[in-house]
Amino acid sequence: MTTALAHRVWSGVDYYDMWVDLAPGATDLELCDAIHAYLGELQCRGAIEGFTLARRKFGFSPPGWGEFHIRVNVTGAAQLDEAFSQVATRADPIEGLHRAVYSRVANYKSAYYRDFPDPVRRKEAP
Numbered sequence: 411m412t413t414a415l416a417h418r419v420w421s422g423v424d425y426y427d428m429w430v431d432l433a434p435g436a437t438d439l440e441l442c443d444a445i446h447a448y449l450g451e452l453q454c455r456g457a458i459e460g461f462t463l464a465r466r467k468f469g470f471s472p473p474g475w476g477e478f479h480i481r482v483n484v485t486g487a488a489q490l491d492e493a494f495s496q497v498a499t500r501a502d503p504i505e506g507l508h509r510a511v512y513s514r515v516a517n518y519k520s521a522y523y524r525d526f527p528d529p530v531r532r533k534e535a536p
Contacts, residue, residue, distance in 0.1 A: 429476035436514035
């Protein structure tokens with residue numbers, strides 16, 4: 411591996427990752443539409459930088475991980491906290507969009523990751 415690939419420049423993005431399954435009675439396309447409406451609204455408000463939605467392929471994943479993977483990109487914990495604050499108001503229109511997602515999911519799991527290495531990371535002297 412070349413040095414350029416081994417020491418990627420930090421992009422300044424953190425990742426709020428979620429894994430979910432469909433709730434009984436929910437359809438995959440309903441969930442997809444609901445996620446795009448909800449997270450699209452948060453993105454338009456500047457509460458998140460962006461998001462992706464992926465579906466497990468060929469059944470490959472560690473045991474217990476959901477069929478769907480949602481990744482929310484934020485500039486850091488402060489932006490994620492602001493997004494949570496907007497959702498926590500439970501006021502429409504965001505509450506209705508949020509409800510449309512969580513009513514269609516089961517087995518929710520989440521994690522919070524960052525690009526690495528961080529720009530403040532010091533390398534030890536040889």
